[in-house]
Amino acid sequence: MLPGFGLTLGYTVLYLSLIVLLPLAALLARSAAIGWSEFWAAATSPRVLASYRLTFGASLAAAAVNSVFGFITAWVLVRYQFPGKRAVDALVDLPFALPTAVSGIALTTVYSQSGWIGRWLEPLGVKAAFSPLGVTLALTFIGLPFVVRTLQPALADLDAELEEAAASLGASRWKTFTRVLLPPLWPPLLTGFSLAFARAIGEYGSVVFISGNLPMRTEITSLLIISKLEQYDYAGAAAIAVVMLVVSFLLLLLINLTQWWSIRRCQGGFAG
Amino acid sequence: MSIQVTHVSKSFGGFQALRDVSLEVGEGELLALLGPSGSGKTTLLRIIAGLEQPDPAPDVDVRFNGQSVAHRAVGGRNVGFVFQHYALFRHMTVFENVAFGLRVRRRRERPSRQEIADRVRRLLALVQLEAFERRYPSQLSGGQRQRVALARALATEPRILLLDEPFGALDAKVRQELRRWLRRLHDELHVTSLFVTHDQEEALEVADRIIVMNAGRIEQDGAPEDLFNNPRTEFVMRFLGAINLFHGRVENGGVRVGPMLLPQVDCALPEGQAARAFVRPYDLAVDRRKNGAAAMPAKVTRVQVTGPVVRVELEAAAGDVIWADLPHAQYRDLRLNVGEQVYVSPRNARVFAGDYRP
């Protein structure tokens, strides 16, 4: 047996408790202390409900857009050769690496009325920045890598023989795609979608600049927590935070379950 | 359905996988493409299937029953292809896998549900997997998976069956069983079949005819016993079975190897030419006395008595290691001891000269 188990495990648990668990416990204790009715009132006031609607709606829309374009991007990067492919592949991680404040101001500039893209949308009657659409755009940006990066390895793992087998049995390209290639890709696609969605509902930096922050209209939940804090309404902030936290944990659970499910389905695939 | 392949070459980047290969397969034949890895056998099979395209050349063609199929993609050739690693669809049951080729047909060509079910069940009975139709591939053994793959390939009633190293990924015992089973299946169905293998035993046991391939070319084409007894090239000699190699020179119409003169060389070679003589271990006689000029002294270094024959390892005067396979009865009569001096004499040798490139 290797040495150092007690020391490293002890350190891991201690550090985890100090940095993560204890502060999270403080949040839960804080919201528990305010009493159920007050908690409910703080977590479900009309302004808060409007922020949930915007946050969850825009996050869902962004994750959906990312699922479609993320799938295309992963497919293209794994299967085709074209000039600039390596640069595209590297750029996919930009939303991970770019500080959110920078992406926020950059997207706002590009999608505002006079921006490089916004000025083309304006005559079409589409107001991108300072609207729910702008929030969706920022959340799409922030979730872009998740679908691509979870699908890429799954796509690369697809055995070319499967497609050849389908073709040799007379399946058209489209039928091969829908019946042979797509089914094993559903679990990673769902995982990527959930990861992008989970990231989007907690996002703050890239959204606050482009959203315009109008209460009831373009105010996301993260921003609302900060406004509550600035008004020294700690209990209200804690109540909303607990709601968001519970949703995040449920999502995390869902993601782990889908991963477990996809592993189960493929278990024994190489045995015997 | 017969197959004619003419003047097919194929290169991948700088690697020449096939060099101007032509061959013909008769209706209902079971043919083995045999060769080491990289010899081009799988590429040839994939070109016949339409999974690869041959390099363009003026007279290149692939024909089924005399009709060119070169312009048809794999789906239009009506061939059944069995992959080395089965390529079963993991998210489908055994039943769904076998039914796949029928279910993806266009509506007016698609059999009814009942017809599909009947045909799938008939095929599963044929491969002895009736009880497994609801299982997923991950719940089957390797041999069972390969049988599902075969049933799936047969479901569309192909005119030609192509198998790429069909038993390559299985362990020795299952392989033995499946070989015999494939032979029986072929005798029952009479579908023109080609299978690729690198295992000479497999090819010799199963096939009606064997094509030996090496470095993108056909080395020899013939019935198993013909190949085994009359290898036309040094490569085929080396590839089909164990050999002892003696280096020598042509002398008086024979080959001199050290003190030993092998008579009756079967090919006309100039006097003094360097030559290599090959002797199968069972064609090497061991004796205490020298019997004529075609014998040389050697020392017994090791004896292995377990197995169908007794394997005697010897060291020749020049230091070459040679080995002889003796029947058990003969070994008992001889009573050989390790370290003993004996004479070895080839009963049958094949001689090749010139450069050899494996």
Add this chain to the structure above:
Amino acid sequence: MTEMVVPKAARPRPRVRGAAEEPAWVRWSLIAACILFMAAFLVIPLAAVFTEALRKGVQAYLASFTEPDALSALRLTLLVAAIAVPLNLVFGLAASWALAKFEFRGRSILITLIDLPFAVSPVIAGLIYVLLFGMQGWLGPWLAEHDIRIIFAVPGIVLATLFVTFPFVARELIPLMQEQGTEDEVAALTLGASGWQTFRRVTLPNVRWALLYGVILCNARAMGEFGAVSVVSGHIRGHTNTLPLHVEILYNEYNFVAAFATASLLTLLALVTLVLKAIVERRARAVACGEERPR
């Protein structure tokens, strides 16, 4: 018979599509869709950062960096990263050793808990420290009595950064070390190496590329974190402003050139991170291939 067919076969034939290929128009439409999407969301915003930063010329661009507030923000950002990255590196090494090389009950729960900060909104990450150390928090009054400032001060920024960058190193190392198993380490121990020697000479070289990658990501996030830091910093100019917070202040003051100039610095950091990541991945792949090749 051969003679008869030759002329027909010699005619140029249309290329037969491979079994695993889409028609060319499908292929190129998909590539176009991918590139357009990437352009609209990644390339154009990236270009906008530098265009806006240089809108009033190089002089104005460079002037943004010599401002005392910008310099102090830069110093603070470097300081925070210099504290957070080593601490999380040590944690990542300890956690991956305990979790990847040993089997014990509760192991998978612990792995999930390490991922927790990824699931928590950065704003909530800041909030929990305010609730713990702020004036109205659990420890706030006690801290105030002893004149220790954590919230609206550098320690709070460090803590919030530690939280959000917590999993990066550990989650790169754990799967890799698990995959590599314990055979090498056991072999080293039977050859008489001490536990520490085994770790330093056997384990560490085996995971060096993943480790480097984890550190790069951890550093990028530490320098670029906005939400969590924004909650705990109090935005005191020249004291508790990191570079991302400085960008926000400048932008809200309509000082766009300076805001984008500072942003361009952070963008360069991100681009360097991406390049390093690509290099590290290629090296890691080369190492993996080299190990598989028979010698």
